[in-house]
Amino acid sequence: MPELPEVETIKRALSASLVGKQFRGLIIYDHKPLCGISPEEFRRRLIGQRIKSIGRSGKYLLFNLSNDDRLIIHLRMTGALLLNPKKPERFTRVIFSFNDNSRLVFTDVRRFGVMRLVKSESDVIGDLGVEPLSKEFTPELLAKLLAGRRAPIKAVLLDQTVIAGIGNMYADEALFSAKIHPTTPSGKLSLSQVNALHQAIRRTLTKAIRSGGASVSTYRLPDGGIGTAHFDFRVAHCGGRPCPKCKTEIQRIKIRNRSSYYCPKCQKL
DNA sequence: CATTGTCCCTGGAAGC
DNA sequence: TGCTTCCAGGGACAAT
Numbered sequence: 001m002p003e004l005p006e007v008e009t010i011k012r013a014l015s016a017s018l019v020g021k022q023f024r025g026l027i028i029y030d031h032k033p034l035c036g037i038s039p040e041e042f043r044r045r046l047i048g049q050r051i052k053s054i055g056r057s058g059k060y061l062l063f064n065l066s067n068d069d070r071l072i073i074h075l076r077m078t079g080a081l082l083l084n085p086k087k088p089e090r091f092t093r094v095i096f097s098f099n100d101n102s103r104l105v106f107t108d109v110r111r112f113g114v115m116r117l118v119k120s121e122s123d124v125i126g127d128l129g130v131e132p133l134s135k136e137f138t139p140e141l142l143a144k145l146l147a148g149r150r151a152p153i154k155a156v157l158l159d160q161t162v163i164a165g166i167g168n169m170y171a172d173e174a175l176f177s178a179k180i181h182p183t184t185p186s187g188k189l190s191l192s193q194v195n196a197l198h199q200a201i202r203r204t205l206t207k208a209i210r211s212g213g214a215s216v217s218t219y220r221l222p223d224g225g226i227g228t229a230h231f232d233f234r235v236a237h238c239g240g241r242p243c244p245k246c247k248t249e250i251q252r253i254k255i256r257n258r259s260s261y262y263c264p265k266c267q268k269l
Numbered sequence: 270c271a272t273t274g275t276c277c278c279t280g281g282a283a284g285c
Numbered sequence: 286t287g288c289t290t291c292c293a294g295g296g297a298c299a300a301t
Contacts, residue, residue, distance in 0.1 A: 001294065032278095059295075076295050077278085091279095110278045112295070151272060160296075168294065216293095256273065258294060 002075040003059060004132070004165030005205055005229060006213035010081055011056040013222040017083055018104065022050045025097035033093055033108065033115050045069060045117055046096075058128045058164030062121060072116045072124050073106070079113030081106055083222040109218055128164040132201050137163070139198040146186040146194065153189065153197075154182035154255045166201065169214060169236040172261045174200040176235045181269040182253070182260040207232065235261040 002010070023046045028039045050066040061081075063071035073081070082089065082105045094106040094115070106113070116124050129145075130137045145162050146153070156162055157171040166174070175182050177200035180193055189197065213219060213227030216237060220226060230237070234244045239252035243263035253260050 003295095074295080077293075078280095108278095109280065110293090112278065114296095149271075155272080158295085257275085259292090 001077055001167055001169065001216060002219055003167030003170050005208035006219050006227065007056050007059050007061060008209050009213045009227060010222060011054055011061055014081065015054045018051050019053060020050065021098040021100060021102065023047050023096060024099050027095040030093040030111065032111055033113050035114050035116055037117060042117060057125045058160055060125050070118050070121045072118060072121060074114050076112035078110045078218045079106065079108040080218060080220050081222055082220065082224060085224060127161045129160060129162040130164065132163050132165060133205060139195045142198045143191065143194045146189055149186035151186055152183040152255050153180060153186045154260050156186045168258055170204050170208065172236040173233060174204045176262060176267060177204060179266055181267045182255055182262050184269060235263060237261065
């Protein structure tokens with residue numbers, strides 16, 4: 001499941017390979033990811049454009065094009081972007097080709113992934129919250145964002161309009177690091193808990209980026225390789241296993257219909 | 270506005 | 286072995 005560290009890893013790999021290249025061809029096997037834009041219009045607007053730079057906001061990849069359009073891609077659950085794959089991919093939805101014959105293949109088993117071609121990126125990512133690895137994201141800002149909220153902290157961490165880029169896996173990992181129970185009402189966190197959570201979020205994400213992201217589910221790097229961040233998971237997807245700190249069995253509960261994993265002894269309400 | 274629940278989507282795992 | 290059911294979860298959207 002691509003979250004901030006995975007998307008950042010993909011962004012870096014694609015930047016190194018694609019910046020400066022010009023879109024030459026487009027094969028659309030499935031128009032669902034285009035979100036209503038016709039394949040003809042998508043092709044007309046994209047072909048001939050050069051990639052000036054590639055950025056990331058939250059879990060969105062932003063391709064800045066020479067005509068100042070933006071190609072915005074969200075991989076959602078199972079999307080992947082592969083550079084020049086050697087074998088045909090089973091769930092290929094779109095293939096981009098470039099002026100140097102290189103190819104970028106968009107695959108997506110579950111078809112949740114989307115790609116938008118827009119003039120103004122704020123139409124797509126305008127409501128995103130603060131970037132958790134930016135200077136702007138301070139303990140004071142986190143405290144302000146959580147103050148007065150009654151929703152469980154886990155739910156707020158997943159709200160992309162509050163903080164951009166944290167998904168289910170890293171929310172669980174950060175809460176374990178900060179020793180906070182996932183159902184704690186956000187506004188009830190103490191100052192020291194907020195400080196611990198702030199540090200946990202930054203450390204968890206930074207470390208995961210260094211590991212190239214977590215290859216649970218279908219996540220792959222553009223070269224087809226896998227990330228290793230999931231080997232460091234202490235609670236995420238670890239239901240039933242012993243807590244690495246106290247050996248208590250990791251519990252799984254549902255919060256807003258999402259699985260939350262936590263240690264009932266290390267993360268008390 | 271804040272919060273919560275439902276839907277989308279499909280393959281793989283689990284259960285019988 | 287083969288069928289059915291459950292499960293994964295980001296984000297749009299509707300409802301409260």
